[in-house]
Amino acid sequence: MLGKLALPAKRCYSRCTVFFVCVYVFYTAVIQALTMRFPTAFATLRQHHQRLWRGAMLSLCLLALLNLHPSKQYTLDEVLERGQLRVIGVAGPTTFLPHGDAGVRGLQYELLRQLADELNMSLVIEQAPNADAVISALKAGEADIGITGLVNDDPRLAKLLLSHPYLETRLQLIKHRQHTVSDEAKIAVSANSAEAQTVLHQQYGSVVEIRHATPDTLLSELNAGEVDYTVLTDSEFAARRMSFPDLTIKTELNNAQLSWAIRPRDKTLQRVANRFLDTATKDGTLKRLTAFYSQGNTFNSFGVMTFQKDIQQRLPLYQTQFKKQADKHDMDWRLLAAIAYQESKWDVAAVSPTGVTGIMMLTKSTAKEMGIANRNNPQQSILAGSAYYQRMIDKIPATVHEPDRTWMALAAYNMGYRHVLKARELTARYGDDPDKWLDVSRHLRQLPRSGQALVYVQEVRRYYDALLLEGNRHHWMASLDKKWVVAE
Template sequence: MPQALFRHLYRYRRWYLLLLSALVLALFPNRQAPPQGRHLDDIRHRDFIAVFTRNTPTTYYEGRHGPTGFEFELIRRFADHLGVSLSMDASRNIEGVLDAVRSGEGDLGAAALPLDPTLEGLYFSRPILELQPLVVYRRGLPALREPADLMGRSVGAIRGSGAGLILRELQVELPELSWKEAADLEVADLLQRVENGSLDAAVIYAHQFKLNRLFFPGVENGFELGEPLSMAWALPSGQGLGLLEEANRFLYALQLDGTLDELVQRYFGHDDYLEYVGARIFINDVHEKLPDYADLFRKAARDTGFDWKLLAAVGYQESHWDPQATSPTGVRGLMMLTNPTAEEVGIADRLDPAQSIDGGARYLLQTMDRLPEEITGTDRLWMALAAYNVGLGHLYDAQRIAELRGGDPHAWTDVREALPLLQNREWYSQTRHGYARGGEPVIYVRNVRRYYEVLNYVDRSQQQFFQLNQRVPDEDDDSLFNTVPPVL
């Protein structure tokens, strides 16, 4: 067989196997198979579905308000679709999840599993999410920009994650390539080892790096490696096709109605927030500055009913958490209060961080309470923040402009469009309070929302992150990894 053809068949073998599997199922759907719906009937009879997953920020974890995670959201909806309760086991690694499903201990595996039709004893659902392998490397090393740059580097991967499939394909072209695989580590563990120098690089997935990069400013984005894989659910192959077909119908419906895209965006779509402020600066401030003031934000939140992270986001937008901040116009302190505002809320020392945070929180609450009662929900919060920045009078003027333009004066989306018009004589001449730099409150609210969402992510993920790193005992890394040798 010509060498080029051999390489082509080897590289794309999994796709040919997937196509062959689909053809076999289509042509011989009942051959040596149990009754079509037996497994699904068993689940409905016992009234629960047993799902095995992994305890990671991209799959399933305990958040502030209970279980959450991208795959948990999908599985919870699937259990509701079946009309049964949900039993989750997140104690296994990838290989353990697959073994549990293969043995029948679990009904379904949902653990960021790559679709691999070569695995025996398993069916895989239709693809759920594209998994783009990504090489990341330690900051300070020469840039890794192509596969050849991996030669001579210490490269790590998670066994069973699909990274090994891509690397083995790469070995056909680079037979001297070698890497390390570990079954009992997660993405955070690999990135930590890259940052501290135990590894030079790692192969993970792009969406995993987007979520975890917050905690690892010393890890660089290298290059995409190979073609994307597909994330799918795993099901036991010896119990009929009823559950598989029902899962595929369910996932297809989520794709059609937009729910799947919405979940992907919710969990993996906000990396630009950090890019806006500078990932390294912001996360450094979260770690270095915020702990000095977090308790003060929490106390102010208890007194006013706001989320403490929202108040912290306002403080970052105002001063980058600098209690000595002073503007050319005389606005001062961590929450950048004017003298009249400080007097209004009873603050004697604007440069005292406790007083500034307390005063800023109470002023925001007063501002919100003064808004018309027709403004509800998050619209009320965003407009209060805009008024905190530009003043209530100018916000009322923007509401009037929104109404004159045929919009809803009680909806932030319409008022947001009207605020910049306060800079145009054509419009501000029709208002009570006149000219204002109306574009600034729009940017102000946008930035506070971005900081707030990032802080929400850090808050719900930080405990999970440290749990992942503490899960591995202090032992020599060599005992955690198996080395995949070259194929010379």
């Protein structure tokens, strides 16, 4: 366990105190015995005995104070004793998102869940409205690790510790496709940020600094024509461009890195985080998670325009049915809509080369199994598709928790449950975790048609996030309220 790497602070200081007392008692006894036996030889030493005694007592007092108030460099034991790794971050597509009523998904959630598992404790995530709130919470000792979304050279991070980078990224200058740029271009950035310094240094225009800005805030300002440009990392813009189809990249700026922020002076926790991230980098875990939660080429310029058009013209025709059937199976209607979009792009007349048809693209056998007569009828198709997905969910063992349960059910929906079962068996055989999608997906590649299923799961996840973004552009969860999410 990583937690065993650090000796608990109170235990350390207590042992030092006991050792010092024993040495002092032994020393005093020896001095008294020798003075009585050889009074002349030890006369000088006896004269200094009172001074040595006062020094010893002062040292004991200092050790006692340290025992009551351990150094902040050894606060990892506080985390271990608490049994919870407390994380605060800004919710979003590059960090963590709500998944169902109480679940969480996302790159940072997956990484931090693994770190908490290795420390043998639960993970507690608190959402914050912006990066400044994350920084304040860390400085106040209200959280152990912070997900700020700020690049490492941001001046606001100066008094915090940083982990090794978990992502290499680039800053991009973003513009509106149709707006004319004024002679004195205005560039929106977060106040006191590295982006503000970059823009000033490269002289792209006048800087408009917005306090407590989030990526959604900056993109909204640009989209509304309030400014001419904004600056974001490539990962943040890629994750949001499906909701801002008229925005595009003007130019690439400088390279940047993203890291976890750690409360001040907690160097032990910093070392543990660094070792974990180093291992995740070496064994490929970080690369696989980053790839799974990336946007890929799904929302290129054409994909963005098509998706927005379909949201406006096609989704309203079937949204009521998605909600009705999702409520029946206690699932998020946007997940059901995302499955349908991956299947047919919400086209009731869609037909695949293999003969599956309808908005949920059901085979004849599946339609019959689900008890519907006309798979081209959107209402019947959505009813059968949602029931079939629920059947896959029910087959996944109870030991598989969210969001892994969803990803495995989606793979089963696409290629059949027996293939997912086989992949789980292979995963266990090779010593990996059959309850984690990241491990199961690696072994799924050994099976026929696995490539199609893996792409399917990732695409549904991307559409699901995009639909969630449409209704939560300015706050992903109830971000103005403190709401703890506990992942055991």
